[in-house]
Amino acid sequence: MKEPAKEAPTVSAILFLLAGPILWAGHLLLVYGVQSVTCVVGSGSVAPSALIRTLVVLVTLGAILLLCLALFFPGRLAHMLRYQTPDRDNHVFSVRVERLLILLSLPAVIWSGAAAFLLDACGLSR
Amino acid sequence: MELPNPAPRPEGEVRELERIWATPRGWRLLTAVNNTVIGLLYIGVAFLFFLMAGVLAMLMRTQLAVGDNRLIGQDLYNQMFTVHGTTMMFLFAVPAVEALGVMLLPQMLAARDLPFPRLSAFAIWAYVVGGLVFFSTIFYDLAPKGGWFMYPPLTLTEYSPGDNADFWLLGIGFIEISAIAGAIEIVVGTLRTRPPGMSLAKMPIFAWTMLIFASMIMFAFPAVILATMMLEIERAFGWPFFSAARGGDPLLWQHLFWFFGHPEVYIIFLPAAGLVSMIVPTMARTPLVGYHLIVVALIGTGFFSFGLWVHHMFTTGIPAMSLAFFSAASMAVAVPSGIQVFAWIATIAAGRQRFRMTTASLFVLGFLFIFTVGGLTGVMVAMVPFDYQVHDTYFVVAHFHYVLIGGFVFPLFAAYYYWIPLFSRRPLSERLGRWVFWLMFIGFNITFLPMHLTGLKGMPRRVWTYPEDIGWNMLNAISTVGTYVLAAGILIFLIDLIAKFRFGNAEIENPWGAGTLEWLPNDVYSTRSIPHITGREPLWDRPSLPQEVRDGHHYLPNAPTGGRETIVTSPIHAQPQYVIQMPGPGWPPFLAAVFTAACFLLLTVKMVTIAIICGALAIAFVLVWAWGLDPGPSKGTIDIARGIRLPTYMTGPTSHSWWAMVVLMIVAASLYFAYVFSYLFLWLVSPEVWAPTGSPAPPPGLWPVSAAALMLAGSSTIWLISRRLEKLAASPVAMAAALLLSLALLIGALALELSGHLMTGLRPGDNAYGAMVYLGAVLFAQLAFALTILGLFTLARYLTGKLDGARRVTFDNYMLLYHYAVAQSLLGLALVHGFPRLIG
Ligand code: HEM
Numbered sequence: 001m002k003e004p005a006k007e008a009p010t011v012s013a014i015l016f017l018l019a020g021p022i023l024w025a026g027h028l029l030l031v032y033g034v035q036s037v038t039c040v041v042g043s044g045s046v047a048p049s050a051l052i053r054t055l056v057v058l059v060t061l062g063a064i065l066l067l068c069l070a071l072f073f074p075g076r077l078a079h080m081l082r083y084q085t086p087d088r089d090n091h092v093f094s095v096r097v098e099r100l101l102i103l104l105s106l107p108a109v110i111w112s113g114a115a116a117f118l119l120d121a122c123g124l125s126r
Numbered sequence: 127m128e129l130p131n132p133a134p135r136p137e138g139e140v141r142e143l144e145r146i147w148a149t150p151r152g153w154r155l156l157t158a159v160n161n162t163v164i165g166l167l168y169i170g171v172a173f174l175f176f177l178m179a180g181v182l183a184m185l186m187r188t189q190l191a192v193g194d195n196r197l198i199g200q201d202l203y204n205q206m207f208t209v210h211g212t213t214m215m216f217l218f219a220v221p222a223v224e225a226l227g228v229m230l231l232p233q234m235l236a237a238r239d240l241p242f243p244r245l246s247a248f249a250i251w252a253y254v255v256g257g258l259v260f261f262s263t264i265f266y267d268l269a270p271k272g273g274w275f276m277y278p279p280l281t282l283t284e285y286s287p288g289d290n291a292d293f294w295l296l297g298i299g300f301i302e303i304s305a306i307a308g309a310i311e312i313v314v315g316t317l318r319t320r321p322p323g324m325s326l327a328k329m330p331i332f333a334w335t336m337l338i339f340a341s342m343i344m345f346a347f348p349a350v351i352l353a354t355m356m357l358e359i360e361r362a363f364g365w366p367f368f369s370a371a372r373g374g375d376p377l378l379w380q381h382l383f384w385f386f387g388h389p390e391v392y393i394i395f396l397p398a399a400g401l402v403s404m405i406v407p408t409m410a411r412t413p414l415v416g417y418h419l420i421v422v423a424l425i426g427t428g429f430f431s432f433g434l435w436v437h438h439m440f441t442t443g444i445p446a447m448s449l450a451f452f453s454a455a456s457m458a459v460a461v462p463s464g465i466q467v468f469a470w471i472a473t474i475a476a477g478r479q480r481f482r483m484t485t486a487s488l489f490v491l492g493f494l495f496i497f498t499v500g501g502l503t504g505v506m507v508a509m510v511p512f513d514y515q516v517h518d519t520y521f522v523v524a525h526f527h528y529v530l531i532g533g534f535v536f537p538l539f540a541a542y543y544y545w546i547p548l549f550s551r552r553p554l555s556e557r558l559g560r561w562v563f564w565l566m567f568i569g570f571n572i573t574f575l576p577m578h579l580t581g582l583k584g585m586p587r588r589v590w591t592y593p594e595d596i597g598w599n600m601l602n603a604i605s606t607v608g609t610y611v612l613a614a615g616i617l618i619f620l621i622d623l624i625a626k627f628r629f630g631n632a633e634i635e636n637p638w639g640a641g642t643l644e645w646l647p648n649d650v651y652s653t654r655s656i657p658h659i660t661g662r663e664p665l666w667d668r669p670s671l672p673q674e675v676r677d678g679h680h681y682l683p684n685a686p687t688g689g690r691e692t693i694v695t696s697p698i699h700a701q702p703q704y705v706i707q708m709p710g711p712g713w714p715p716f717l718a719a720v721f722t723a724a725c726f727l728l729l730t731v732k733m734v735t736i737a738i739i740c741g742a743l744a745i746a747f748v749l750v751w752a753w754g755l756d757p758g759p760s761k762g763t764i765d766i767a768r769g770i771r772l773p774t775y776m777t778g779p780t781s782h783s784w785w786a787m788v789v790l791m792i793v794a795a796s797l798y799f800a801y802v803f804s805y806l807f808l809w810l811v812s813p814e815v816w817a818p819t820g821s822p823a824p825p826p827g828l829w830p831v832s833a834a835a836l837m838l839a840g841s842s843t844i845w846l847i848s849r850r851l852e853k854l855a856a857s858p859v860a861m862a863a864a865l866l867l868s869l870a871l872l873i874g875a876l877a878l879e880l881s882g883h884l885m886t887g888l889r890p891g892d893n894a895y896g897a898m899v900y901l902g903a904v905l906f907a908q909l910a911f912a913l914t915i916l917g918l919f920t921l922a923r924y925l926t927g928k929l930d931g932a933r934r935v936t937f938d939n940y941m942l943l944y945h946y947a948v949a950q951s952l953l954g955l956a957l958v959h960g961f962p963r964l965i966g
Pocket residue numbers: 180183184186187207208210211212214215219272273274275523527530531534535573586587588589609612
């Protein structure tokens with residue numbers, strides 16, 4: 001082994017590998033936050049309902065778009081985050097983990113976003 | 127591969143290692159910090175709690191065996207299920223996982239020890255003392271009665287007078303401390319003390335699970351820390367966080383508790399899955415199928431488990447759409463668990479030889495079966511309408527025992543049978559092991575399978591008895607019989623354990639023929655030399671490895687600094703970076719833990735003066751202990767292998783202490799995030815008590831602006847000291863003045879903030895708004911308190927010549943925490959002063 005080497009910053013590694021779940025978490029935070037705040041502030045009038053629906057759909061579409069970008073262009077993302085893995089082993093590992101995690105996150109995002117079409121924005125279910 | 131140290135080693139090196147790592151004898155055993163010793167204590171005590179809480183379970187089942195039973199009264203029954211649940215979750219499961227981490231991680235990573243041995247010792251002793259006291263309250267009629275999640279308003283002083291509920295908060299306080307300490311240890315340990323060459327892609331699955339476990343603790347525990355703080359403050363001083371009449375909301379507790387509580391289930395389960403992922407390949411004698419998939423599944427589960435907390439609140443009247451968001455995540459989390467189950471089955475199928483049916487294998491198979499059933503009922507209760515039906519019935523009790531016992535206790539027993547040769551000269555009996563397994567497995571199912579039906583028939587949980595003629599007798603009687611069968615299995619295990627366990631290493635080195643590093647020749651110092659890793663099953667890839675390691679042909683075959691040390695490597699690729707010098711045995715961690723425990727206890731029973739004395743003593747011992755750290759660069763650089771010289775001292779962002787500080791800051795930040803959430807949540811619930819209309823408006827803008835200016839000035843001072851540390855080393859007066867100035871600025875800002883609010887006439891007991899405003903100041907004051915101690919400590923080190931431009935770890939810690947405190951408090955000012963103006 002050579003000199004005690006420098007490697008990519010750990011934060012970059014975290015952001016790259018966990019891109020999918022991080023986007024998922026951001027999405028959940030946004031839709032849940034927007035929906036519950038708007039429901040309380042607008043207290044059940046009709047306008048917030050439409051507003052919430054639109055916002056949830058928009059946020060969800062945005063999240064899906066970002067997830068797809070990260071899914072199809074991991075190289076770009078890695079470059080943006082300054083994350084390099086010089087050896088093959090770790091390269092394969094990183095890209096695979098990143099992609100699979102996105103594949104797990106995508107359905108979760110779509111699923112919760114779909115609620116916008118199925119359910120009343122602020123009403124109780126019973 | 128070329129050996130790192132090909133030449134024969136000189137005589138006497140092993141004896142030197144043995145001397146340095148020797149376990150203290152007699153009374154001094156209490157001072158031990160080595161992972162093999164304190165890890166054993168840790169797991170032993172955790173198991174003791176399992177047994178004690180198990181006895182409570184048996185008593186409860188005895189009470190429920192027949193209807194209208196008068197064996198145990200209602201009040202005692204309430205205490206019993208609360209103590210049973212709390213002990214199992216907080217004093218058994220989480221500590222047992224941490225114990226496994228402390229015991230196994232250094233061996234699996236071939237590190238001599240985890241990076242902060244004394245921190246582990248402290249955490250463990252605090253847990254032992256605090257936990258035992260908590261449990262003993264059941265004997266004095268002092269135990270809490272609010273269930274393991276202690277919902278207010280039931281647990282507020284109006285409905286739970288006396289100290290009982292405070293003892294719950296005390297017990298949890300300890301677990302919070304030791305869990306956070308353990309998380310720091312484990313994050314830094316897995317990321318920085320791996321053997322050279324073990325990149326992330328080669329890390330054993332158990333290490334992955336422990337890393338995820340610790341990261342989850344960093345984000346989940348702060349929520350419950352804040353919640354318990356608020357509940358205790360409300361009980362002691364009447365700040366109305368949870369009292370609806372004054373703008374609080376009991377649902378806030380549920381949000382915070384379950385934001386912790388659901389991930390908690392996975393905090394327990396993931397490491398158990400990690401154990402299984404280590405045992406299955408060994409018994410199948412083939413590498414784990416789908417390593418990458420499993421890593422992905424583990425990370426995915428870790429994340430998704432944070433998006434589920436609301437599913438415990440389906441019946442609390444939250445809008446349907448919010449429920450749907452969380453219901454989605456509840457379903458999504460099932461996918462990764464499924465992936466793991468299939469990967470294990472595939473591994474079992476892939477082995478070219480037959481899967482070996484050891485006791486450990488039996489427990490793994492039992493786990494697969496039970497856990498799958500628990501997962502299925504989990505998906506059932508994740509469906510909102512179904513949950514409405516079975517919420518708070520025995521169906522739920524059955525479900526979570528399937529998950530917890532199947533998902534944790536069975537893997538844990540598998541682990542006991544599998545890893546015991548590492549710690550005991552004689553293994554457990556395989557013949558008795560079958561009895562243990564079958565009794566436990568059958569007993570478990572007899573106990574809990576009928577409970578599904580009991581629940582569907584409508585029997586609520588947490589009832590001390592039921593009418594005889596209501597048709598629940600048969601099912602309950604069966605459950606009780608099952609409990610005794612289960613207990614018989616555990617009893618046999620215990621007898622076998624007492625008969626066989628003898629401290630020391632097994633005669634047979636690698637009895638199962640496993641492929642991972644913990645099965646290398648081991649002693650108190652871990653492995654003689656630290657191997658170079660090229661694959662995931664190093665012992666299978668390179669059969670000569672044990673001999674090479676024993677002969678010292680790998681890294682660091684000796685103790686060049688003359689003390690305890692291990693190699694620190696880079697987090698992603700595990701390239702050697704430096705050698706860390708670690709402290710040995712000592713009294714301070716033990717004494718600090720005992721006095722911390724005493725302080726909290728005495729506070730609980732309101733003996734304030736002695737409590738404060740004990741608290742001061744605890745801090746004093748922490749300082750004594752910290753005084754011995756930060757050795758400085760005096761040992762220069764050393765050879766760990768031919769041609770590789772490493773420094774023995776490191777400061778700045780690569781150093782382990784910097785990393786520990788960052789972990790601590792993340793914990794503090796998530797706590798603060800929970801605070802911000804609570805503030806906004808209570809505002810949403812009770813806007814009518816909020817300033818400027820419902821409460822006095824916040825003080826004029828000059829107050830927060832001045833406070834902010836003071837803090838920024840403080841940060842700049844710190845920044846200047848940091849840049850000039852070299853030069854300042856020569857002028858004590860300037861250095862002392864600068865350090866004291868930074869403290870004065872911070873405390874000044876705190877004083878401004880507090881007096882500003884006091885001046886407006888707002889009081890914390892007025893309403894939820896006042897309580898939240900002052901809680902923000904409390905969080906600020908906590909940091910200021912910690913910084914005062916750390917700052918004075920830094921000054922003392924400097925004045926005694928233990929701190930300079932090169933030897934600066936103490937100062938760096940002060941600096942990091944200081945900047946963090948400023949950032950947090952600035953955000954706080956913006957929230958507390960800005961928000962009422964925004965809505966006003
Ligand atoms: C060893 C066999 C065990 C038996 C026979 C058993 C039995 C019971 C019983 C009878 C209850 C009370 C039900 C009620 O009245 O509502 C209960 C509650 C509970 N158990 Fe267990 N249990 C066992 C193991 C465990 C384990 C290993 C864990 C966790 C790791 C655990 C966690 C809990 C929790 C969280 C509760 C809920 C307490 C509450 O309602 O606040 N149990 N168990």
